[in-house]
Amino acid sequence: MADEGDILTDLDATPATGNGADNLPSAGIITQYVKDLSVENPNAPAVYQWKEQPQIDLQFNIGANKISDEVTEVELKVNVTAKTSQGNAYLIELVYCGLIGLRNVPEDQAHAFLFAEAPRLLFPFARSVVATAVQEAGFQPLLIDPIDFNGLYIQQLQAKREQEAAATPVGQA
Template sequence: MSETEPKGAAEQQSQVKLRIVTQFIRDLSFENIAAQKNLQGDVTPELAVEIGMDVRKRPTDDQYEIVNKYKVSSKNKADGTPIFLLEVDYAGIFHVENVPEDQLHPFLLIECPRMLFPYVRRIVSDMTRDGGFPPVNLEPVDFVALYRQEILRRAQQQQQQQQPSGNV
């Protein structure tokens, strides 16, 4: 029995701990371009959603600030006339323990945004509805795929910077 006790204690100590300390809107902008330009007639909206993520270590031990940046724009499908633009930066401060150093970056940019997403989704829905449009309900986001795309993009940028130019 004594062999299982230390093993159980070690497993308990190394268990990942994740807690949201706080979350908040860092920046929010909604432009009703259709109302500003008095857009009338037959309008068929076409939505585009862009997502960015940022992470930084906070001075407090084991705390990180994650910022999800959403840009939701709508244009008239027929002529490309802008209808509305919504930009929201939503941040969360997380307390994270027992994540191996080599897994920390993906953990912070996948798990933490996944926890914040329902709140951002509600904000986007409320803002578009309050702006005079049908509420936009964001589709679930595959944060693993977003993370992989970002890593690939950064690797390509590094590769381009390291290539010598053709001029001598």
């Protein structure tokens, strides 16, 4: 009968890849966190007497900062402005980040993971932070609709290709 040490040793064995090297592609979130959060309620307490529903302006931006060869910080920036004819009801600025580990992933696939898949994975948590921040400012929670980050990524790639094609000179002068 094997003791616990024997079982752990068997589980820790490296996969049979011929030379023992870890050359399989892998990608995943190492950790995630709020990097920056700003909540402004500039017209309190008067804003709570306003009858008009605010118009919501929602902006997103995605950035990636390489930390090391295998780790990249992906930033999901969310800016929310709730405005009425009487002024701003509230402003929320959030930078929600994830440390993303990538190993043995081809560059084109790494780019797609960092700018489409990682934001998709981070979004529900950023959405929750925004909803809570709005509620803590004294308003009904703002529930942001899901976003198709993969679709947006493909649209941006197509737009970039079209722009590059339009900039390429045709014929000879």
